[in-house]
Amino acid sequence: EPEVTQTPSHQVTQMGQEVILRCVPISNHLYFYWYRQILGQKVEFLVSFYNNEISEKSEIFDDQFSVERPDGSNFTLKIRSTKLEDSAMYFCASSQALSEQFFGPGTRLTVL
């Protein structure tokens, strides 16, 4: 069964460093998403991506965040200068048009 994959599973970084979180969505899906979940809290929407551009973004998704689909399979989230409060689990998801979203296993980001 096709699934969304994410790498790495855990990323530790120093405050101020750049990180890139990688996702491989399900191959025939058209919409791609990033969500984050601070430990013990709810899952929050960050950004959606369709047709090689951002569809929507939340207030959380400020200028330090960017997304890219550099080739036909990967979908990346870059955080330019990490802060302590960026520590969270980051989930990638994908869907066909307006259908249920399937989530990857997540990347746990720890900012020291």
Added chain:
Amino acid sequence: AQKVTQAQTEISVVEKEDVTLDCVYETRDTTYYLFWYKQPPSGELVFLIRRNSFDEQNEISGRYSWNFQKSTSSFNFTITASQVVDSAVYFCALSDLTGANNLFFGTGTRLTVIP
């Protein structure tokens, strides 16, 4: 604006008991989807169900059932004859049908099934 409320933060039941997880939502949209996701201790988010706002029929899938009541803006989830493997955090979520169909999640209910 969309809002999803899961008032029960934690529930504990003994194995084989039935349990209902509550979800109340707010939206100005007339057309929307409602979802339930399961997050087991391993951390991944597992899709359980999607419901269209036009379809108020209750749904049953094995030991799981869902009760959608538009009049009370509720989408409750019942697990019958609970098992230890049902222990997880369960999230209710809402999306509209505009834009990219982003999900708005509730705060989750942590279910612990005691053997």
